[in-house]
Amino acid sequence: EDQVTQSPEALRLQEGESSSLNCSYTVSGLRGLFWYRQDPGKGPEFLFTLYSAGEEKEKERLKATLTKKESFLHITAPKPEDSATYLCAVQAGTASKLTFGTGTRLQVTL
Amino acid sequence: NAGVTQTPKFQVLKTGQSMTLQCAQDMNHEYMSWYRQDPGMGLRLIHYSVGAGITDQGEVPNGYNVSRSTTEDFPLRLLSAAPSQTSVYFCASRRVEQYSPLHFGNGTRLTVT
Numbered sequence: 001e002d003q004v005t006q007s008p009e010a011l012r013l014q015e016g017e018s019s020s021l022n023c024s025y026t027v028s029g030l031r032g033l034f035w036y037r038q039d040p041g042k043g044p045e046f047l048f049t050l051y052s053a054g055e056e057k058e059k060e061r062l063k064a065t066l067t068k069k070e071s072f073l074h075i076t077a078p079k080p081e082d083s084a085t086y087l088c089a090v091q092a093g094t095a096s097k098l099t100f101g102t103g104t105r106l107q108v109t110l
Numbered sequence: 111n112a113g114v115t116q117t118p119k120f121q122v123l124k125t126g127q128s129m130t131l132q133c134a135q136d137m138n139h140e141y142m143s144w145y146r147q148d149p150g151m152g153l154r155l156i157h158y159s160v161g162a163g164i165t166d167q168g169e170v171p172n173g174y175n176v177s178r179s180t181t182e183d184f185p186l187r188l189l190s191a192a193p194s195q196t197s198v199y200f201c202a203s204r205r206v207e208q209y210s211p212l213h214f215g216n217g218t219r220l221t222v223t
Contacts, residue, residue, distance in 0.1 A: 034212075036214075041216070042216050043202070044212075049209065097158070098155070099152070100154075101152050
């Protein structure tokens with residue numbers, strides 16, 4: 001059974017204090033790893049797709065990386081508007097469904 | 111561009127009542143799906159559809175029905191609501207090509223008393 005574990009559950013950073021969120025996965029035949037951002041009371045918003053180990057994607061202060069066992073979402077010099085829950089999901093084999101982690105709740109303070 | 115629209119935003123039901131959660135998308139996506147989100151658990155797939163007239167079960171389908179008569183709409187029916195169905199429900203759609211990202215609506219918060 002596909003499993004996705006995200007850590008930490010919650011993270012509090014000061015503005016400008018860079019850090020990383022972790023998504024470790026156990027799947028049979030990874031086809032894609034997805035990162036989403038979810039604001040309170042809203043649906044998840046797509047950020048990145050990573051397909052193979054060694055791949056990296058960047059968007060503003062966010063950079064996602066992928067290895068054979070885990071993915072990291074690096075946040076450089078975060079701002080309060082980066083506060084949200086970040087979700088990781090994997091798609092494996094021929095299945096069309098995604099398996100989601102439980103998310104990391106990020107709070108960035110002034 | 112509206113994207114994925116869900117109604118209602120909030121709903122309270124009594125045990126045993128039935129209701130339909132509405133979902134519509136205007137992106138011409140073939141694939142549509144329903145998830146539920148509960149505290150401490152990842153989003154879990156209820157039902158999905160790869161096109162009009164085609165539906166299939168996800169990992170937690172019991173107590174829910176779906177149909178897909180048009181590309182745009184994918185309603186979720188609760189047949190006889192139970193307290194265990196208290197949750198936030200998200201509809202999501204994507205292009206039919208595998209590994210296309212899902213686009214989510216803003217959810218329906220359902221409470222069953």
